[in-house]
Amino acid sequence: MEKLRPETVVLEVEGGLLRSSSTFPYFMLVAIEGGGFLRGLILLLLYPVIHFMSNELGLRVMVIVCFLGVRKNGFRVGRTVLPKFMLEDMGLEEFEVVRKVKRKVGVTEMPRVMVESFLGDYLGVEVVVGRELKEFGGFYTGLMEDMEFKDLVFGKDVGGGGGVMGLCSSSKHNKHPVFSQCKEIYLVGEAEKRNKKQVPREKYPKPLIFHDGRLAIRPDPINSIAIFMWLPFGILLSVLRLAIAAGLLFYSTIPLAATGITWKVRGAAPSSSPRPQNSIGQLYICNHKTLLDPNVISLALNRKTASVSYGLSQFSAIISPIKINWLTRNLEEDRKRMEGILSRGEDLVVCAEGTTCREPYLLRFSPLFTELTDIVVPVAIDLHVSMFYATTVSGNKWMDPFYFLMNPHACYELEFLEKVDTSRVRAGDCSRFDMANHVQRQIGKALGFECTMLRRKDKYMMLA
CATH class of the missing domain: 3.40.50 (Rossmann fold)
Incomplete structure (x- = not known):
């Protein structure tokens, strides 16, 4: 041939x-x-x-x-x-x-x-x-x-x-x-x-970066039978897992692992010991897999963090065990809001891609985080699910946490990377875009993901 x-x-x-x-x-x-x-x-x-x-x-x-x-x-x-x-x-x-x-x-x-x-x-x-x-x-x-x-x-x-x-x-x-x-x-x-x-x-002639839908497995006849047999149990299990995560949080590791939700943590996470009064909170920068990313980082740190979001559903915000702060897409206003969180001594998790990406690619990082503080901690996140995707563009976004928790098995992988000094951006010695690209490359290297210059707009132009 x-x-x-x-x-x-x-x-x-x-x-x-x-x-x-x-x-x-x-x-x-x-x-x-x-x-x-x-x-x-x-x-x-x-x-x-x-x-x-x-x-x-x-x-x-x-x-x-x-x-x-x-x-x-x-x-x-x-x-x-x-x-x-x-x-x-x-x-x-x-x-x-x-x-x-x-x-x-x-x-x-x-x-x-x-x-x-x-x-x-x-x-x-x-x-x-x-x-x-x-x-x-x-x-x-x-x-x-x-x-x-x-x-x-x-x-x-x-x-x-x-x-x-x-x-x-x-x-x-x-x-x-x-x-x-x-x-x-x-x-x-x-x-x-x-x-x-x-x-x-x-x-592939063209990289597969964006796709939608809830099913993570090919629904041939055997898999389809498995999906529909699992669905009633998965719904009940998701409610149980949600109750465990929201009610216990830092004590939920063993109960959640017993139900099939596991995670692996690599790298040295910053110390959880109390910091001096009036100290600035730590800023964590991660890629974005699901809306649960900040919660998983908080669990790995064994302390509550704050997170920010543009379009999280009200239901997801209500059930979140950590505080959600709303952004406006106005750069100056969003900068003030995040600086206010850090100035109160709260640790802040920012998903710098601005939207989720399922495949082994990183979207362009928003450079706003480089102007907030002098030190950031990059966190590389990967996720493996067995039946359902926990993100959607065209579906009901408030169902995202339930689809994640309905998986028979799911595993989060986190790696805390070396701290990055971003003070040069505020001093004018480095472009904020170059710094954001540097952090993106560090996370991409840790995950083995390819870095792209695609943005949230590109994703929604294709899928929605």
Whole structure:
């Protein structure tokens, strides 16, 4: 396959590019992330029947369950959720061929809205041949338009018809009219796909930095059963864990560990011994994984700290065991508020990215913290969850702590780094931006994360 050098490649998404031929996990993601867990449960209950239906009939049933009544303008799952799971499902050998070809055409049996962002944004596919969904009054009806195959699919928009190669599963190439235009076809068998290697993250054509959705695991049939069986227990467990954390805080380590919430602390945390009166509080600068980051740092320090936030929900502020101080996005006003906290001798935790990032990347650090005090303590934070993500852009943010606490197992990792002298910024010897970038690099090095210049605005422009 490495010797093939076609001018255009026509790739079947389900059977050729992705290692799994089953589309059920992607429809389950659409059902849960786009319609809620009840819709996902209906799809799961219908799966045994769908499994024994013909491929076409089963597909239509899944489309009805997942899309019926979903607002067209509000559907973002194809852009914000599915690309992550499709990237993780790509076969390495097929990907190596596709990425070397300039002109690409994607073919899918799924609705086009599910795959076009993944193919266009991450693989540079120019044309996506898929089914359109019917709509009424701005809502999807759950019905699909009949597929239309145009002779011009290899016309001037993709550069002509010479050297066209097809990449598809052995069971589909005779059934899809588009592949009849290919001069040669590379067939991918089921046994061959099971042995395919996953594409490493560093080979992604475009870095996967931002994505949304609550599910942290691929919802294939087995995982979907596990999710729905766990959900009632997870809800009760989250309430119990929340009561333990809020009621005990500094004595909650063992009880929370017994329920599956653990953390690892590295580095020398500043002493918890009382400081002299009228002394300035310590400023801790960390990257941002969830809204619980300041609470976990407080727990590791064995003393209450203060934290600041722009958009934390009122419910999350009420249940927080540490004090939340609200910021305004007015730099001068926010500086005064944080300086006031430190001047009262309170330790302050600032998540310098300004928003959460799930992947191993660091967003640009706001430089405001460099002007608040002469010494800051960087804290590197990583988080591992087993079933649910504890952050969202388009969902209900007040549910974030519950989703974190619903995980069967979750582990926070903290590392207190060497103190950084920021006095040069206030003395005018160093740019505040250079200092903020320096602290970002220190945390990135400790975590093995890549530093970026992306901001909160970039995240919300893409996801929301």
